[in-house]
Amino acid sequence: MRYVLLVAYDGTNYGGWQIQKNAITVQEKLTEALKETLGSRVTVTASGRTDSGVHAAAQVCHFDAETAIPPEKFADALNFRLPDDISVLKSAYAPEGFDATASAKKKTYCYRVYLSPRRNPLKDRYGVHFKYPLDMSKLAEAGKMFEGEHDFKAFCAAGSQVKTTVRTVYGIEFKETVRALGKDLEIYVTGNGFLYNMVRTLVGTMLYYAAGRLTKQALVRSLEECDRNAVGKTMPENGLTLESVDYGLKLF
């Protein structure tokens, strides 16, 4: 049988999702917990990798196993063995033909920044301090420019190997909350898939444009000519959270 898990993790202490030699990863911790639970090693496959230090509010993954454990019991059985910064929120049988990677239709990431004259330690774990004032209408304008199907080659970290750098961004939304000493800004980016570093570089480009530190011509060149020199700074990893993965069906 194939099982599906909804997993939240604080990525601070992990080298991202995918198992690798030089860092402890979320996939490794889940694989260990599954091995202890099932008695044998299985492969656990996620909707996609998250990079080192990136968080997930609702990562989706699947694994195959023959076991008498009822599907809804996997969450608690795994949480018993997982460290505190990883939690299985739900577990179920996967629908017929489901694959956590291939079946994913849309993913939404949220990038959190807070605007204030000085750093705030209570916001630094899941958000990033941004000290330049922002023109919110320019931010919305940049969001609209990046929506749609584009070649995002300029927003992809060097050295990544992908067949195509064309991706579709379905929507970019901004949610602003005014606070006593500044404001919090959440940037939600929904797409059919993202290149390595793409969301963090898109966000950096939009923010630097809205802060008057990148020209509109640079934004156009970043998209139309894939000019890597025209994009803004790649924002730090801790501000990024995988918020949801949409499969077009109810999994849990």
Place this chain on the structure above:
Amino acid sequence: MRYVLLVAYDGTNYGGWQIQKNAITVQEKLTEALKETLGSRVTVTASGRTDSGVHAAAQVCHFDAETAIPPEKFADALNFRLPDDISVLKSAYAPEGFDATASAKKKTYCYRVYLSPRRNPLKDRYGVHFKYPLDMSKLAEAGKMFEGEHDFKAFCAAGSQVKTTVRTVYGIEFKETVRALGKDLEIYVTGNGFLYNMVRTLVGTMLYYAAGRLTKQALVRSLEECDRNAVGKTMPENGLTLESVDYGLKLF
């Protein structure tokens, strides 16, 4: 001259505000940073202690010094020397006759819980998982009962030495946010002062009453007879944040 600071800190790694032998504290870190900045040791006095592991979004403190440093420059000068989990948000000259402890009129604490079937690592640093369903009308009812002037002796940790255990709670407010897998609840408690552990025990008592695990008679006994056996569990420290201190005047 007397200076006033607005300070935010993540209390996770500190033994509370006040300098003590057996733990690293926020007061100690600020005192060290001030000594390095001023060249001599001064005493830094806060609106009140925060307990071990408790956070502050806006602690207020004062110190006296003769220096040529302009008051608004202290924030950056201290932040340069402070660890990342403490940040001075603002600095200024203190008003005539100001004392961070004695001049404080009201303090507001926020206690954060999240209601969901399972733990969520992204909410665990500044909030606490509460797994029992809550009757929100009972929660509001309990909040109203604790408002006003009462002898809160039953809500005070054993061993604390205070002249009186009578305190006035000006208001208790609940802010609920519905999420995909449950809801977030913020409980704001404003008072003229709080006994050791009082907010955490008040919150535990209200939550356990609203969860149907304490009777209304117990709540009445906790207030009218100061019955310590009638109060709910003292909630964990990491859910508590000192949100603001009201001096009845503009400090910054």
